[in-house]
Amino acid sequence: MTELDKRLDHLLNGRKQKNRFRSFKEYDTSSESGLVDFSSNDYLSLTSSKALRKAYLSKLSSTPNIFGSTGSRLLSGCTPAHSALEKRFVSFFGSPSALLFNSGWDANVSFFATVPQPADWVIYDELVHASVHSGMRASRVPPERRIPFPHNDPKALAEVLETITSTSSSNDRSTVFLALESLYSMDGDFSPLPALLDVMGQNVPRSRQCVVLDEAHSTGVYGDQGRGVVHALGEEGGAQGGKRGEGRVDVRLMTFGKAVGCSGAVLLCSPTVRSFLVNFARPLIFSTALPHSTVIALDCVWDVLQSEEGDQRRRSLVVISAYIHSQLDILLARTPRDILHLPPDHNIPFPDSDAPNLPPKPGSPILGLLTPQPHALSAFLLERGFIVRPVVPPTVPPGGERVRICLRAGMRKEVIDSLIEALRLWVDSRVEEDRGVRAKL
Template sequence: MQQCIDFSSNDYLSLARSERGMARLRDCLRASCALGSGGSRLLDGDSLQYTALESRIAWHFCAQEALLFNSGFDANVSMFSALPQRGDTIVYDALVHASVHDGMRASRAKACIAFQHNNPADLDRVLSSLASDGNVFLAVESVYSMDGTVCALAALLAVVHKHMPQERRCVIVDEAHAVGVYGAKGAGLVERLGLVKAVDVRLVTFGKALGCAGAAVLCTPLLKSYLLNYARPLIFSTAMPPVALYTIQVALDMLDEEGDERAAQLHALTRQLRSALGAPHHSTLCPAPILPVHTPTAKSLARTLQGMGFLVRAVTYPTVPKGTDRVRICVHTHNTPEEIKRLAEALRAHSPHAAL
């Protein structure tokens, strides 16, 4: 499988395999004086390196503050379990990540209500039915990882603003699969759309296009202080070791220097694949580098493509709803136009009736 051409990983910008990035990381490690962090952030795991990196993250993503978490999963569970209070309501896109669902299950919110995926009209229906008391938390993603859908964020925000005054709403956008792909120097979809001030909280993760691990919540100083003291996955977990922090620092450096060029290359390859497969695209934004090939024979199609030298994965129930099995295709800057062409030919030959 190691010889296969990668059309599966989330390493969209190919930073995880960057020799330049590895060289920089080695330089950082030579200056490191610790193997581990020593404890949780509230005990012995905090450091000047942590706080400096959080300041750097906040600056890069045009945010007031950033709070580091060990993973995006931990960050989502923390936010949705700790922020909503009794009497509050969480309204969420039907396709939000499993970590949001885990957080909601642990929350004190009086209700958690889904609206149809990326559908402003259905969000309007849901918000119209809510009582006039309590706060409303809206949970959406910039890019949905299993479907490659780009969030209709401006339209959804217009609906929220119509129904909820600023003091009663909290819009949370998970940018996990948009970081590096959209925005100036990979700052995300919210930045790309000019909606930073209209969104209350953003989650950025470093395990996808940045090629490393960890995540950060972008928020206000007050919310950062609250999460630091009430987010159980943060409080009761050992803080990330210095090497993980250095890796994020190096990835951000590379976004500053090469992010726009790498993203442009990624978008060109994504357009090539979608065009070759006749995949529809109606947005003015560049399509996400995720293309699901829906077929009831997803497992056998994935095995066939793997046998032809393409690393792809079948995604089936319970990861996705029953009846929506698919082969998930991810494009990267390390893919070549020739590889894209060959993959498209293989898909057309072996799954001509699959839905895109």
């Protein structure tokens, strides 16, 4: 073993002892395997759409360029197909401009590493994605000007904003960035977006605000034809030609790796922010642009999202999400909290949930089931044919250990029933075990 390998091995052993060791696990999720995948983010089951597959193969066979883009967007990788896709997104999402990235990770890192300047503030929900943290760390904004606030808590946000505005002078021109997600991937809860935007409006002049919303888990799923939560709430903003849109969300991130079934992302922002990123965002400047095959796939996916098939898939996801909540509520009502429970605010209704295309209450397709024994529960469920992955620190805070259930539009109610039955067996076995331990004392 080299000295380097020895040192790394020592560090890895430390992780193993803390039960935090990560490794790849391969599962056969083909229909023959009998396994049901509750870990995939393929919320609309689009990766198994026959119509999409047919359209994609047909378009591939009739398009001359289908392989790699062969260079960064600043070199050979800016093709008419890339620009046409961005134009499609500008019009579809109602944004002043759009910029493609190779992943949501790259887009968040690029934005937060370059756009906020040293005198600005970045206020963020404590549960925002790791990519926002990596971006902030690489930025020139000093750590004391990057402030988290407790998850989804408008009051706590108000306190943070009051503190920073009380210390700033009347001619302060700094920007206050607010980083949020529409649907949080670990707790599976929605952001109380209108309330948070109201708080922002009460504390920071509009000209000094920049609200950035990550729609990774709502792209394609919510809003008219899948335009996202911000669009459904009429909050799409961003400035063009010096004029600011009516909405209060300035920058949106839509990603393609989850419900869209491909990979990559698009940042919806003002033309100035776009141009700034093209000039300074290293993951964009120094990396090969999305391959043609992906650009073609995205075009085909958007044809489906904008069709009756897309509407049907979105409706099915809402139905199956409501169903699992109703069944889980029954199970959890008789389950001791220390065995299994949902995060505290999980069932808070989506703000304005009567608006069309927004999820009804409770509508989240992501459920984080908190348990002190996530690995054991995951193994128990796998033995019964369900892939439900454990999530442990540092991905979630200590004490937030859980298994995560992600639903897909194509799932049938019977599959949900079988999963709930398996969870019930697990709960009963834990209750029995606890009783045995208490009887011995």
